[in-house]
Amino acid sequence: xxxxxxxxxxxxxxxxxxxxxxxxxxxxxxxxxxxxxxxxxxxxxxxxxxxxxxxxxxxxxxxxxxxxxxxxxxxxxxxxxxxxxxxxxxxxxxxxxxxxxxxxxxxxxxxxxxxxxxxxxxxxxxxxxxxxxxxxxxxxxxxxxxxxxxxxxxxxxxxxxxxxxxxxxxxxxxxxxxxxxxxxxxxxxxxxxxxxxxxxxxxxxxxxxxxxxxxxxxxxxxxxxxxxxxxxxxxxxxxxxxxxxxxxxxxxxxxxxxxxxxxxxxxxxxxxxxxxxxxxxxxxxxxxxxxxxxxxxxxxxxxxxxxxxxxxxxxxxxxxxxxxxxxxxxxxxxxxxxxxxxxxxxxxxxxxxxxxxxxxxxxxxxxxxxxxxxxxxxxxxxxxxxxxxxxxxxxxxxxxxxxxxxxxxxxxxxxxxxxxxxxxxx
Ligand code: HSE
Numbered sequence: 417x418x419x420x421x422x423x424x425x426x427x428x429x430x431x432x433x434x435x436x437x438x439x440x441x442x443x444x445x446x447x448x449x450x451x452x453x454x455x456x457x458x459x460x461x462x463x464x465x466x467x468x469x470x471x472x473x474x475x476x477x478x479x480x481x482x483x484x485x486x487x488x489x490x491x492x493x494x495x496x497x498x499x500x501x502x503x504x505x506x507x508x509x510x511x512x513x514x515x516x517x518x519x520x521x522x523x524x525x526x527x528x529x530x531x532x533x534x535x536x537x538x539x540x541x542x543x544x545x546x547x548x549x550x551x552x553x554x555x556x557x558x559x560x561x562x563x564x565x566x567x568x569x570x571x572x573x574x575x576x577x578x579x580x581x582x583x584x585x586x587x588x589x590x591x592x593x594x595x596x597x598x599x600x601x602x603x604x605x606x607x608x609x610x611x612x613x614x615x616x617x618x619x620x621x622x623x624x625x626x627x628x629x630x631x632x633x634x635x636x637x638x639x640x641x642x643x644x645x646x647x648x649x650x651x652x653x654x655x656x657x658x659x660x661x662x663x664x665x666x667x668x669x670x671x672x673x674x675x676x677x678x679x680x681x682x683x684x685x686x687x688x689x690x691x692x693x694x695x696x697x698x699x700x701x702x703x704x705x706x707x708x709x710x711x712x713x714x715x716x717x718x719x720x721x722x723x724x725x726x727x728x729x730x731x732x733x734x735x736x737x738x739x740x741x742x743x744x745x746x747x748x749x750x751x752x753x754x755x756x757x758x759x760x761x762x763x764x765x766x767x768x769x770x771x772x773x774x775x776x777x778x779x780x781x782x783x784x785x786x787x788x789x790x791x792x793x794x795x796x797x798x799x800x801x802x803x804x805x806x807x808x809x810x811x812x813x814x815x816x817x818x819x820x821x822x823x824x825x826x827x828x829x830x831x832x833x834x835x836x837x838x839x840x841x842x
Pocket of ligand 1: 600601608712
């Protein structure tokens with residue numbers, strides 16, 4: 417192995433974790449030598465003494481420095497300095513290792529072109545699910561498989577919030593504040609709770625599994641802000657758990673990608689992943705089902721993924737930026753709309769508490785050809801003028817269900833905004 421000369425831009429949680437791994441003197445220390453660093457605040461006190469390492473104020477200058485073979489981008493952000501520096505490195509023919517999911521999901525195709533033109537390697541294991549080597553498993557371990565679906569819990573913040581709401585009955589906003597204090601959330605937590613962070617990661621996994629390039633715009637995104645303790649409690653009563661599920665699947669109509677709160681049977685492998693953990697479930701032929709779980713964020717796990725990419729480069733490994741399973745290029749996958757695929761659904765309505773309301777709802781649902789699987793009215797919440805009605809459906813097109821709900825919204829029966837979540841089987 418020839419050690420590679422690296423320049424690290426970004427010395428926050430992940431960059432600091434990487435410096436600590438190098439200082440610990442394990443295999444990584446023999447695989448890399450540090451040529452330069454760049455961060456926002458030169459004066460900041462760090463766990464590892466970097467005073468002897470050449471300092472760069474400009475990440476582009478670091479990315480193109482003659483004694484840098486691999487530019488390690490740990491700054492974050494889809495645009496701005498991170499993008500400029502990664503582009504400069506690739507143009508200069510230098511390998512790039514990045515943990516930047518937003519950059520790769522939103523500009524991955526253009527960056528892959530740049531890498532191809534200059535023959536540079538672009539690696540991004542750390543961008544998805546922190547310490548879980550999901551990209552390696554898909555791109556290398558399953559290189560000759562046909563992937564049917566990739567699903568996962570890809571945002572630790574949302575998983576922590578849903579787990580805590582379920583455990584304590586506390587409301588979303590209150591638990592979000594805890595997650596921020598614990599340091600799980602992104603600098604802008606709307607990226608987490610809106611599903612966008614999980615969407616970035618899903619688009620990247622789907623690129624390797626199916627499509628060859630990330631299509632973040634094609635991910636149907638729905639966050640967790642509308643989920644209430646009553647939903648978690650009722651799901652549990654029905655034998656399910658609610659998770660923010662990121663899922664890309666091969667369907668008759670093409671590849672679907674979605675991130676949305678979803679009911680999973682209590683014995684589903686993802687249903688048992690609690691707190692800030694991540695999980696990735698891959699269904700592929702001929703391997704069958706693989707379940708990977710672990711820590712999806714934090715200094716150690718994310719630095720572990722960056723280090724794995726650096727070790728690969730030191731060993732001279734060469735891989736495509738996104739494409740994985742061998743049939744990908746020969747069989748380009750069309751994308752399809754996730755909502756067009758029939759599913760079972762959970763619906764929570766808040767309705768007026770008066771005679772005839774249940775009859776009106778069941779009549780309406782029947783007129784739309786939707787068959788009800790279970791139906792229950794929860795007791796009115798303290799001080800509320802409405803009652804929650806929860807129903808689950810047999811498989812139906814979501815558009816039909818939404819049309820029925822829209823009709824109900826035109827009456828004085830419906831109070832508040834309904835919540836619709838898909839219900840998955842094992
Ligand atoms: N905010 C992310 C999460 C961190 O909660 O999973 C890692 O991408």
